[in-house]
Amino acid sequence: MGEGTSEQELERIVEGAARTEPRSRDPHDIRRVTTSITNPKTRKFALAALEDGLEIQINPAYTQKMSISEVENVLETNRNDWGSEDIDAAILITERYTDETLIEIADKVALIVGQVALFPSEIIRNLRKIETGNYKVKKNDRRSSYGAGAVESERMEDINFHADRAADDAFNRGVPSSLLLPFHAQAPKGYWAEVSKLRRASKTTHDAIYSSLEERFGWHPSMREPIAKGKR
DSSP states (O other): OTTSOOHHHHHHHHHHHTTSOOOTTOTTOOHHHHHHHHOHHHHHHHHHHHHTTOOOOOOTTOOOSSOHHHHHHHHTOOGGGOOHHHHHHHHHHHHHOOHHHHHHHHHHHHHHHTOSSOOHHHHHHTHHHHHHTBOOOOTTOTTTTSOOOBOOOTGGGGOOTTTOHHHHHHHHTTOOHHHHHHHHTTSOTTHHHHHHHHHHHSOOOHHHHHHHHHHHHTOOGGGSOOOOOOOO
């Protein structure tokens, strides 16, 4: 795009590349798209495949248990609203789970975050809690009739992991809630709720949202004192 290719044309090239055959010596199945973008002859071939309406060629080494569209349906969100981390998470989900399994996981994650519509990143982010059975049900959730599992801690409910990426990363590394809570609470009142609102309203990244709110709140997560050292 920096060299003048429009976003629409780039999308067409990628769509065409998906209709060319995977290369046997390219286990990660990357070169058929990169060469279509950078090599004029390969690009012409890819666009011709698109114009001819050829079928998408799936990498035979790729294992997919469900489609991205099925992920959208189960989670009740649209890929157009997903951020880059959600795209990565959705791909991982298609490789790991069937739609039935994802429904079971999504019901539990909905209890944790207090929202019916979910982002793929929320599924991956909360897997550890689901696997261990340590999670707290959000109050007023309309799926509260489902089994809640074991309760980890009343205080953990006060941490908005969807909005606070650093706290979420720390939790997944095993940092206990006793250290996470004061770290999370350094933000001004209403800050994390606004971040979460903006995250759900668009596919903007955490960092972009943090920057956009800095002037309004006079604060940025980078201003926090680091999490005190400790282990669970």
